[in-house]
Amino acid sequence: MNRFMVILMCLLLTGCARVIESGEAGVKFDLGKVAENPLESGWHFFVPGVTQIERWDVKTQEIKEKASVPSSEGLISTLDVSVLYNVPKERVVMVRKTIGRDYIPTVVEPYIREAIRNVASGYEVKALFSDKGRHEIGQKILEFLQQKLEPRGITIQDVLLRDVQLPPAFAQSIQVKLQTEQEALQKEFELQKAKKDAEIDVARAQGVAKANQIIAGSVTENYLKYRWVESLQKNVSAVVYVPTEANLPILEASRWKVQPQKKSEE
Numbered sequence: 001m002n003r004f005m006v007i008l009m010c011l012l013l014t015g016c017a018r019v020i021e022s023g024e025a026g027v028k029f030d031l032g033k034v035a036e037n038p039l040e041s042g043w044h045f046f047v048p049g050v051t052q053i054e055r056w057d058v059k060t061q062e063i064k065e066k067a068s069v070p071s072s073e074g075l076i077s078t079l080d081v082s083v084l085y086n087v088p089k090e091r092v093v094m095v096r097k098t099i100g101r102d103y104i105p106t107v108v109e110p111y112i113r114e115a116i117r118n119v120a121s122g123y124e125v126k127a128l129f130s131d132k133g134r135h136e137i138g139q140k141i142l143e144f145l146q147q148k149l150e151p152r153g154i155t156i157q158d159v160l161l162r163d164v165q166l167p168p169a170f171a172q173s174i175q176v177k178l179q180t181e182q183e184a185l186q187k188e189f190e191l192q193k194a195k196k197d198a199e200i201d202v203a204r205a206q207g208v209a210k211a212n213q214i215i216a217g218s219v220t221e222n223y224l225k226y227r228w229v230e231s232l233q234k235n236v237s238a239v240v241y242v243p244t245e246a247n248l249p250i251l252e253a254s255r256w257k258v259q260p261q262k263k264s265e266e
Contacts, residue, residue, distance in 0.1 A: 017045050018053040025089040027054040027096045038092050054101070056092045060084055060157060063104065065112045069120040077128055078165035079120060081138075083112055083145065084157040091153035099152060107152060115144040128164045137161065 019042070020026045026039025029052040044053055063083045068076050085108065087095050095103055119140045120128070127133030142159040149156055 016048060017043055018055070019043055020053075020055060023057065023059040025056045025058050025092045027056060027092055028052070029054075034093060034097055036093060038089055054096070056087065056096075058087055058089045058092065060086050063108060063112060064162075065109070065116065067113055067116045069117050071120070071125045071128070072122060073124060075125050077120070077125060078163075079116055079128075079161060080163040080165075081112065081116055081141070082160040082162055083108075084160070085149075086155055086157065087153060088155055091155075095153040103152075103154065108149065108154060111145055111148045112141075115141045115148075119144060125166060128166060134161045134164065 018026065020039055022041050024041060026044060028035040028039055028044075031050060038056075039053065061084070063085065065081045065083065066078065067081070068078045070076055087103075099106055119137055123133060123137060127137070138159045138161050142156060145156040145159065
């Protein structure tokens with residue numbers, strides 16, 4: 001076992017072995033000719049000068065692209081797009097033969113730019129402002145790239161619109177529109193509140209009027225007499241004045257009669 005490790009270390013130091021890690025595939029060249037089958041993950045030994053091994057990443061990767069595109073009205077908007085892609089292990093040999101190691105700047109990036117321009121230019125600016133419009137644009141870009149790149153061995157997994165920068169004039173008009181809509185909603189709320197307040201006031205007035213009608217119907221002459229007698233019983237010191245023919249209370253008239261008698265006695 002120790003001898004094997006020593007031999008292995010010697011091979012590594014002399015550059016006669018290559019490790020293909022998980023998530024990678026290997027492309028092998030024998031005297032400059034590409035082998036038909038990709039190499040699996042693991043240790044692979046080769047003869048320097050005769051054999052060459054390239055490591056290819058087959059995991060999901062991301063390309064970010066920022067492009068300024070005209071809308072159907074001729075207004076310029078800026079789109080930030082992320083494209084998720086990968087080269088499957090079984091296709092790395094084909095991509096290496098037909099495109100080469102620099103397949104990203106050679107075919108992927110140019111097709112992404114073309115897709116963004118071709119798709120976005122067919123929409124109005126307001127489509128970029130709505131979630132539905134952005135989703136539809138992203139879906140069409142995805143379909144375009146899949147049609148162009150998958151036959152070349154590159155799998156396009158998804159297209160994401162990270163950010164959309166609208167033209168300043170259009171963005172300002174949207175802000176004004178949103179502010180106007182908010183003001184209209186506020187006015188509608190105030191109107192509904194005023195109607196409710198008026199309904200409450202009317203209901204209160206109707207209740208008071210109905211109560212007054214009930215009270216007025218219950219106040220009779222006998223009831224007033226009862227209330228008068230009841231008040232006399234509660235206040236024993238009350239003075240009752242009954243008008244006479246001379247329009248003077250009886251008690252007052254009696255007092256005027258008594259006073260002259262007191263003077264004559266003096």
